[in-house]
Amino acid sequence: MGIYTDIFLTFAKIGSFTLGGGYAMVQMMEKEVVDKKQWLTHEEFMDTLVVAQSTPGLFAIDMASHIGLKLKGVRGGIVGALATAVPSIVAILLIAMFFQTFKDNVYVEKVFMGVRPCVVALILAPCFGMAKKAKLTKFNCWIPIVTALLIVAFGVSPIWCILVAGVGGFVWGRVKK
16 A cells, blocks of 8 residues: 555544544544554654644644645645545535434434533543643643633633744743753
8 A cells, every 4th residue: 555545544534533623633643643653753743733733724634734744745745634624525515415304303413412522522632642742840831721711711812822832932942041
């Protein structure tokens, strides 16, 4: 099997079996790309996560395109992005075709009621994993807490938080030298 096929199948699988959007995919993506395939190290994965978060577009597709780009250049990036998007496009088309038939079905409604809490857990689980790998200490654990509060409680744009954290990290690194 060629690398492009491997990239496509890996990201199509990730796109097919994760609910809840890009952040819910992080844990599965890390297991596939870092642990199983060893395409990236944990540090490279975290860097890719930051870059994908900072760039416009859909997070999961940004992640897949950045990883594909790192592996096989522009073609690899395109393959990764398409592979992540195809399962969602197919699912949306199928839902659109049959939505009117099932929208008031009590069983479908109950399935969605059960899936919602699971999606919350799928989004939270990678947060704890990333916190461990980010090497949080008693000296820097306040950064994600303050950032979350700024975003949730005060409506500060995540873009500003990322910019301030990046500049702060740069300045801190220069001062430490």
